[in-house]
Amino acid sequence: MRLVFMGTPDFAVPALQALHTAGHDIVAVYSQPPRPAGRGKALRASPVQHAAEQLGIEVRCPVSLRKNTQEWEAFAALQADAAVVAAYGLILPQVMLDTPRLGCLNIHASLLPRWRGASPIQSSILAGDTQSGVTIMQMEAGLDTGPMLLRESVPITAHTTATTLHDALSALGGTLAVQALAGPHAAVPQPEAGVTYAPRLTKEDGRINWHDSAEAIDRRIRALTPWPGTFTQLADGTVLKIGNAQPNPTQQHNAPPGTVLDGTLTIACGTGTLRLLQLQKPGRGMMEADAFLRGFALDKGTLLHSLPVE
Structure with missing residues (x-):
């Protein structure tokens, strides 16, 4: 033809x-x-x-x-x-x-x-x-x-x-x-x-809202990686990109959503928790969590922000 x-x-x-x-x-x-x-x-x-x-x-x-x-x-x-x-x-x-x-x-x-x-x-x-x-x-x-x-x-x-x-x-x-x-x-x-x-995506679609459920955040990471990519922010405005994570929808916690709960980068969500497996800091490539933590501290109690940091 x-x-x-x-x-x-x-x-x-x-x-x-x-x-x-x-x-x-x-x-x-x-x-x-x-x-x-x-x-x-x-x-x-x-x-x-x-x-x-x-x-x-x-x-x-x-x-x-x-x-x-x-x-x-x-x-x-x-x-x-x-x-x-x-x-x-x-x-x-x-x-x-x-x-x-x-x-x-x-x-x-x-x-x-x-x-x-x-x-x-x-x-x-x-x-x-x-x-x-x-x-x-x-x-x-x-x-x-x-x-x-x-x-x-x-x-x-x-x-x-x-x-x-x-x-x-x-x-x-x-x-x-x-x-x-x-x-x-x-x-x-x-x-x-x-x-x-299905709307046209923008970079802002990749912003993680930690008030969502662990399962919903995991879906966002899987859906929007590699583009536009998912990300969160620290209190000083530092942007951290998230490449992969593991949800635990039934894990209970009393912490505000976005709180780092332990040294394995388990994060409190609206319901359940999410363990971050791959992260990227500014100017670097995507890393496995253990390699990331060797050069960048995310201490227990650190709050990851859902909204832009002013």
């Missing part, structure tokens, strides 16, 4: 590779333009652009598609049977959605209609969902509202992190994209019940 592929981050790379391996003729790849990255702020191509160039596929990187009639014409000239979209990052105008013979298919990292929007992987862990998955959807103008062609779930356990779930769904997305194009598959409208939205 003659395809256009549209994607930008690591999540989309397995789908591009799977479609290429399946023998589809990928006539062009669309990806976000190279961005400044690293200490030198040199322009860096996206993971999808890098993968496409390795496969010898033409890459197009428009800054915007809105009112971009020149790009609309170039897209139409590709005469694609279908476009496959995975975390591309630009909104496709209706004229582009209507151009391919079979329309545009989206690889979405959730079990639609739950978690439409920008952060479905993180939102599913934060909410305590027991499963996530991938939906292959026929795209339309609404935000992830199109009819579903394929849908497959994966479990979320007490140890699932954003990284492990990302990798599982990324691989599954490639498999389902190939299956969707091998069709035909009935397009099933999304149910009106059960719609939830």
Whole structure:
């Protein structure tokens, strides 16, 4: 089949590779333009652009598609049977959605209609969902509202992190994209019940509120590591990033939430406690707790703050 592929981050790379391996003729790849990255702020191509160039596929990187009639014409000239979209990052105008013979298919990292929007992987862990998955959807103008062609779930356990779930769904997305194009598959409208939205994340979403339960804080750490990362503050304003922790939801205490309870970095939560396993202090990398404590004291009774320290 003659395809256009549209994607930008690591999540989309397995789908591009799977479609290429399946023998589809990928006539062009669309990806976000190279961005400044690293200490030198040199322009860096996206993971999808890098993968496409390795496969010898033409890459197009428009800054915007809105009112971009020149790009609309170039897209139409590709005469694609279908476009496959995975975390591309630009909104496709209706004229582009209507151009391919079979329309545009989206690889979405959730079990639609739950978690439409920008952060479905993180939102599913934060909410305590027991499963996530991938939906292959026929795209339309609404935000992830199109009819579903394929849908497959994966479990979320007490140890699932954003990284492990990302990798599982990324691989599954490639498999389902190939299956969707091998069709035909009935397009099933999304149910009106059960719609939830996954907002775009900010760094402030990573701030730990020690008044939450130990389980909720653990979910936040697993959901938001490595980005935007979770953090807390000391009384002097020092920011400590938290990379991994172990909740004990039934451990009783009488201390204010955020209090260091012992020398193993067990922290009082709204209910239960949380033992910090990996931490990062300013200017250093993430460390195991014992290595961290050799160079940074967090004495029993120290209070970790839930709100910004003035």
